[in-house]
Amino acid sequence: MKTRLSLLALASILCGSLSAAEDNPPADDWKPAPSNQVGKQYPQVNSEGRVKFRIVAPKAQIVGVSFRDSSPFTKDADGAWTGYTRPLDEGFHYYTINIDGADVPDPNSHYFYGAGRWGSAVEVPAKDADFYALKNVPHGQLREIQYWAKSSNTNRHAFVYTPPDYDKDTTKRYPVLYLQHGAGEDETGWGRQGYAGLIMDNLIAEGKAKPFVIAMEFGGNPFAGGQRRTNAAPADAGATNAAAGPGGRGGFGSGFNFSAFEKVLIDDFLPYVDANFRTIADQSHRAMAGLSMGGMQTRMITLAHPDTFSHIGVFSGGSIAVTNITDMAMFKKKVKLVFVSYGSRELGGDRPARGGDPKANTEALKAAGINAQFYVSPDTAHEWLSWRRSLHEFAPLVFRN
């Protein structure tokens, strides 16, 4: 009887664990992720938003991925390890493969600058991905530029998006949006994983946004010391050569003190852009926006320079309260738009948003007579799908008046 009970108990445990696994087998509709390198079949994404990885590592003891709550990785007869994540939100996620204790990029993915390094990321296709899809519409250009910044005495590296017709009529001038990345990211972010160019190309083709120039600089890495990203003198520049990859030049590690970036932006980059692109170089045709740290910079810099910027976008980076505005009459006259956004999963919970409730702050601005807008990206967290959508909502609202 005892043996029988034990066997039953054992069977129950076995069946239990068996059914625990089989109750929720991942949906078997895996497709290669859009963020894969050309020709790579992995990572794959299924309809639940799970991501499956495949890493050939025949002699490894243990392989894993940096997403929490992932399945264990198992090795097949060919030495290939596979494992998959929990269902992830739609959108863009940085990750690292771990092989016997080594954190390395996935050899199958494209590489992006984020989390302070060039490394892997995976795109879980969004239902609304059409707004940043590559279509047969007129395209703008993403221009990689190098310029000499007097305030920092360094070469600096930036990107400028010019809209589709920019080179057609060389008498036409355009407004400019200064658009900033987040902490641990750099000037490549908006043009690459942010799809800023394709978002604008599609909006312009649909007649939903006016064409404007977008200027993207490096806003610093608050997690790095002063040594990092600080360029050598030009004579040594072979070692920090532009083409060796974006992200190594003319930066500053400055914590969350943005004064060095403010100086470069206002004293160097802005005059460079006005001198080298056909901009309408006045306050009413100049916007600034940014995500996360870039939103904090936008808030700080636009409030300090009301004569420079007329349109303000803060994406997942706080909000502007009525009490932040020292001269409301002047602000009402000069500022044509305050746009604040978050991913829905960033709101609520027990971590209050930086600088107070962003919706309430925005409503209060509206009540004070400011053109203020609040947007929430559905079912996304602190990641690029929230920010692509934020740009997509923000762009049609700027330079309308």
Next chain:
Amino acid sequence: MKTRLSLLALASILCGSLSAAEDNPPADDWKPAPSNQVGKQYPQVNSEGRVKFRIVAPKAQIVGVSFRDSSPFTKDADGAWTGYTRPLDEGFHYYTINIDGADVPDPNSHYFYGAGRWGSAVEVPAKDADFYALKNVPHGQLREIQYWAKSSNTNRHAFVYTPPDYDKDTTKRYPVLYLQHGAGEDETGWGRQGYAGLIMDNLIAEGKAKPFVIAMEFGGNPFAGGQRRTNAAPADAGATNAAAGPGGRGGFGSGFNFSAFEKVLIDDFLPYVDANFRTIADQSHRAMAGLSMGGMQTRMITLAHPDTFSHIGVFSGGSIAVTNITDMAMFKKKVKLVFVSYGSRELGGDRPARGGDPKANTEALKAAGINAQFYVSPDTAHEWLSWRRSLHEFAPLVFRN
């Protein structure tokens, strides 16, 4: 006596192996490679051209690198493995780290497209690196473009370098060089590891080259099947989105048959560049050059289109023999330059150069009255330092007449 002899023999063996190692310890003047990610101290290069790697992999059994004749990697108390290469030629070398059988990118390096994948490469600084160094001179722009190719019914992705003053005087028009990458590489190569922009910026600043536009397309991957790099219809383009990383769009895997590329280049790309950039759209202001497979394409396409191109550059990709030219009188009249180059380590040995001895072929062209030039890059093989130097030699010779 026997014991004593054995001990001596053992001592001799021990000392022998000891001195074998100590006779040639690597020079202890390691410096971080210029191809490292920002803030990364490894890989390091010493004055012998050896490259030392450091990979944290505490649980790994064996770690190595794809360079042949490298030292064994050894693990320190922190779980970091280090090892170094034989002395390498100056210049740019693709590589892979191997961790317990897994070939992965080095998490410390920048990533480049070559050898058919985005992955690691290391730069062994060249003595003449100054010609492609980032300097405080006026800089051109590297423009990422998307355009619709009717001949392939796909979106295509390319880069166009515009010289420093391109946007200053919008009435001025420029000659164009079509510049192609090698097999396993793509349209990102010349702008990134090729330093084409900085080479031109420096030459123009020194008054050594006339400013011209450089147009860089994807010439196909001969090692890939037709499936790879072939774009989906535009409606599906979310999955092959431009910003997800260059290199996934509008290609063709076509072996060493270049007819599909020829068609895109002549029927789509060239008219697009002439319509969208301020080019001088005639034969005498149009050059084509390429490296390796791109040199083979240049040779084939320029010989087939003498009314289209006037200046020809073939870098490590064969040469043009007098017998290749069917109408010498016409060729002499139309072709203003034939430039052929190789890395010195590619010449001699028992592998004859494709299409005959390149120096003899070039001398024969000269004797036939053609402006033909032969250049050999000192102490380099089939790699990017040979090709950077080739562009640096070629650029001052084009569009002079």
